Structure formats: structure tokens, C-alpha cells
Amino acid sequence: MARYTGPKTKISRIFGEPILGNGKWLNKNSNPPGQHGAARKRKSLGEYALQLREKQKAKYTYGVLERQFRRTFEEAARRKGVTGENLIKLLEARLDNAVYRLGIAPSRPAARQLVSHKHVTVNGEVVNVPSFQLKPGDIIGFKPGSDAKTGLTSQVRGKNQKFNWLDWNETEMRGTFIAYPERESVPENIKEQLIVELYSK
CATH class of the missing domain: 3.10.290.10 (RNA-binding S4 domain)
Structure with a gap:
């Protein structure tokens, strides 16, 4: 039964949101992880990077690794309705x-x-x-x-x-x-349409 066991605060700092835990350390250090901290010059993210980032955020939020997440997405795509909303519904139904x-x-x-x-x-x-x-x-x-x-x-x-x-x-x-919940009722800050676009490539 695979699960993420790495540093939680580091993940929260990547996204700038307390997606793993209460995020109390974000008040002390909200800079993304990496050498040079806030002084590091960071490029603006491209289309693929934004899509990948959103998928990773959803995976970390619900504690799902890649293979299981892809299977959940495939099930969402098979169901009637909007694929992105179906994905959130299936994750919420875990x-x-x-x-x-x-x-x-x-x-x-x-x-x-x-x-x-x-x-x-x-x-x-x-x-x-x-x-x-x-x-x-x-x-x-x-x-x-x-x-x-x-x-x-x-x-x-x-x-x-x-x-x-x-x-x-x-x-x-x-x-x-x-x-199953309606999308607007789920408070998670996930742009599921970007995940759909990523898997549709």
C-alpha cells in the first residue's frame, strides 16, 4: 500500500498552500524549496508545467500516487458528465x-x-x-x-x-x-481542467 512519506512542509512550500498538514511553517518560510531561497531567479511556468503542477497538487492533497491517480482519471473519463468534475467526485468518494x-x-x-x-x-x-x-x-x-x-x-x-x-x-x-458532491461544494483549490488537458495530450 504505497503512500507519500517525504517532508510535508517542503511540499506545502512548493505550492504555497497547506495541502499537507496545517501549514503553520508557511508563516515562517513561505519561499519555494531550493538553493538560494527567495533570491533565486525563477522562470514563469509554461503550459505543461502548470498542468503537471496541478496534477501533483491533487495527488498530494488526496494522498494518491501516480498509478492509482491515473486509474481514477480513466474511470472519471468513462463516466458521463464533465471529466474534471467526475475526477474530483471520485477522489472525494474515497x-x-x-x-x-x-x-x-x-x-x-x-x-x-x-x-x-x-x-x-x-x-x-x-x-x-x-x-x-x-x-x-x-x-x-x-x-x-x-x-x-x-x-x-x-x-x-x-x-x-x-x-x-x-x-x-x-x-x-x-x-x-x-x-457525490458538486464541484462548487468541494473547497480544495484544484484546477481540474488543467489535469484533463495534461492527460489528453
Whole structure:
């Protein structure tokens, strides 16, 4: 199960956004990484570089490596509708992302760990695949026994109200994936059309 394990702050500095973590170090040093820091003369990015940069941003944001990201894009292209919007919908429908959006885990890497360690169920069945694709109506909860562990349940902060494609029941400690989100509801700053143009070459 491949995942990115490199320096997170360095990635955030490349894009100038806190895409991995809270971005607290960006206040101290927001210069792109590399020798000479801010004094280095940097060329303006060309068309291909901008497209590649946007793809990398999406990959780092959702914690997906190249092969899996390409497969997700191919699935988005097969579906009806706008390919770029389909791509974002499929990424948002990943189980680890939904666990993060529901407020069960403080970050996507933490959500991925919860899923891979078999603490999360989908429709009552334990699922340990972070990339598991949810369908509208799927119910996400804790495995029996895991819900009694205060170390896990103490991290639950509840769903942000702006994520209207998810529903969280605090009493039963479980959430529902209501529907695929509309693009304008997803807060990530990703220009998905550039990714479509990159893969269309």
C-alpha cells in the first residue's frame, strides 16, 4: 500500500498552500524549496508545467500516487458528465477522504491509518482499503470494540456543516455518504481542467 512519506512542509512550500498538514511553517518560510531561497531567479511556468503542477497538487492533497491517480482519471473519463468534475467526485468518494471529512480523523493520513488498521466499517463490514469507493447511501462507522477506545473517539470532532454530501450522527457515531458532491461544494483549490488537458495530450 504505497503512500507519500517525504517532508510535508517542503511540499506545502512548493505550492504555497497547506495541502499537507496545517501549514503553520508557511508563516515562517513561505519561499519555494531550493538553493538560494527567495533570491533565486525563477522562470514563469509554461503550459505543461502548470498542468503537471496541478496534477501533483491533487495527488498530494488526496494522498494518491501516480498509478492509482491515473486509474481514477480513466474511470472519471468513462463516466458521463464533465471529466474534471467526475475526477474530483471520485477522489472525494474515497473512504479515507470521507473519514476525514466526517471529522473522525484530524487529517487524511490519519484517516488512512484508521482505515488500514481495520477500525472503520462500511455498511457494517470492516473495510481496510483506503481507496475504497463509496456509493450514495453507504454508512461509515467504527468497528465494534474500536468505538469503545477513547483514543479513537476522542479525536472525533464532527462534520463541518459545509460538507452537505455527508451526514454525521453524533449519538450513533456513524456517518452517511449521501451523494457525490458538486464541484462548487468541494473547497480544495484544484484546477481540474488543467489535469484533463495534461492527460489528453
